[in-house]
Amino acid sequence: MPDTLCRMEHIVKTFKLGEEDVHVLKGIDLTIEKGEFTAIMGTSGSGKSTLMNLIGCLDIPTSGSYFLAGREVSHLSDDELSQIRNEHIGFVFQSFYLLPYATVLGNVLLPTLYRDRGTDNVRDRAMELLTLVGLKDRIRFKPTQLSGGEQQRVAICRALINDPELLLADEPTGQLDSKTAAEIMTLLGDTNRRGKTVVVITHDAQVASYARRIIHISDGVIREA
Numbered sequence: 001m002p003d004t005l006c007r008m009e010h011i012v013k014t015f016k017l018g019e020e021d022v023h024v025l026k027g028i029d030l031t032i033e034k035g036e037f038t039a040i041m042g043t044s045g046s047g048k049s050t051l052m053n054l055i056g057c058l059d060i061p062t063s064g065s066y067f068l069a070g071r072e073v074s075h076l077s078d079d080e081l082s083q084i085r086n087e088h089i090g091f092v093f094q095s096f097y098l099l100p101y102a103t104v105l106g107n108v109l110l111p112t113l114y115r116d117r118g119t120d121n122v123r124d125r126a127m128e129l130l131t132l133v134g135l136k137d138r139i140r141f142k143p144t145q146l147s148g149g150e151q152q153r154v155a156i157c158r159a160l161i162n163d164p165e166l167l168l169a170d171e172p173t174g175q176l177d178s179k180t181a182a183e184i185m186t187l188l189g190d191t192n193r194r195g196k197t198v199v200v201i202t203h204d205a206q207v208a209s210y211a212r213r214i215i216h217i218s219d220g221v222i223r224e225a
Helices: 048-055 078-088 104-114 122-132 148-160 178-193
Strands: 004-017 020-033 037-041 063-068 089-093 166-170 197-202 213-218 221-224
Touching: 004 048, 020 048, 020 197, 020 221, 037 048, 037 178, 048 166, 048 197, 078 089, 089 148, 104 122, 104 148, 122 148, 148 166, 148 178, 166 178, 178 197
Parallel strands: 037 197, 037 213, 089 166, 166 197
Antiparallel strands: 004 020, 004 063, 213 221
16 A cells, blocks of 8 residues: 655645735645655746645645645644754755855765754765765865766755655756756656655656656646646
8 A cells, every 4th residue: 555655635825915815826635655756847836836845844834734754744833844854855956055165075964963863874874875876986075176967966965864755856957957967867766766755846847757757736736646
């Protein structure tokens, strides 16, 4: 039987713009099972970024329920959401967000500074991840000494260092050429085959084609899942 990781029920998200309520998500029902490789695809303004923020516990819905790893997280405080993110979710963003003054190894180890679990063997874990992505010989480099593809590989290692259940990637190839983008998507596929649940947010059909399931969102409504 499938094991559900994310479940959204009747999710609505409304923002206040002056005196007007802007309804961005309009009753989302969505289930993502553990081990899935899913792409959420939509154009600018479709609601995909808002949906990503809710899946990643970066925001809470106006109404509806969201269960992550069996826990209702729709009404948690900012501190509680931060703990949930650190325990369950790894993020990969279009802009990499690496610390320019830190080494490759230092960037990968950064999330371990904020977790409650012990930090024993985290350096070995970081080295294992960097070896998997072909950056074992770059551990003392700074981000400015790396190509865009190498920087994104570092970001993926950083996202995986705390062994999250969910890897959430927001336009992960947006700053990369097509060849490097294909390499990054292949790496995300490999990560999925090693057991991680991967969700990619994208407007690009070529990127979405690497996923085993594609969800289309338009005007705040899921059109296909």
